Amino acid sequence: MSITWNNNLLTGVELIDSQHKELFGRFDSLVAACNQGKGRDEVMRLLQFLDDYIREHFAAEEQLQIKHNYPHYGEHKAQHVSFVADVDRLKKQFLSEGATLPLVIQTNQALVNWLIQHISSVDLAFARFIKERAAS
Numbered sequence: 010m011s012i013t014w015n016n017n018l019l020t021g022v023e024l025i026d027s028q029h030k031e032l033f034g035r036f037d038s039l040v041a042a043c044n045q046g047k048g049r050d051e052v053m054r055l056l057q058f059l060d061d062y063i064r065e066h067f068a069a070e071e072q073l074q075i076k077h078n079y080p081h082y083g084e085h086k087a088q089h090v091s092f093v094a095d096v097d098r099l100k101k102q103f104l105s106e107g108a109t110l111p112l113v114i115q116t117n118q119a120l121v122n123w124l125i126q127h128i129s130s131v132d133l134a135f136a137r138f139i140k141e142r143a144a145s
């Protein structure tokens with residue numbers, strides 16, 4: 010399984026879209042390393058690489074939301090916080106268990122599903138809000 014970007018996920022806000030594409034790319038590298046049976050160190054390195062970018066991206070979105078007085082900032086940020094906690098949990102699991110097949114499958118499904126679901130609901134709603142404000 011490879012993680013491919015899908016244009017249905019475009020928000021129309023350039024910064025967010027470019028960061029989402031980068032996230033997908035980093036995800037894909039992680040999944041590829043797992044599929045190729047790369048060792049624990051490589052998987053951990055890529056998971057950390059993904060984790061760093063997730064934090065950077067969430068911070069950028071949250072700053073935009075604050076700047077635009079987005080009314081759903083609190084709920085949106087709560088989703089980010091819980092995702093960061095999920096990734097932390099996975100890192101600990103990878104460290105203790107290594108890149109076992111069930112863990113890899115579970116990781117891929119959980120993270121990718123979350124990301125797609127999050128982008129296609131709350132990120133799109135937030136982007137619409139910014140664009141409407143810019144237009145008015």
Ligand SMILES: [Fe+2]
Nearest residue numbers: 070085127132
């Ligand atoms: Fe978001």
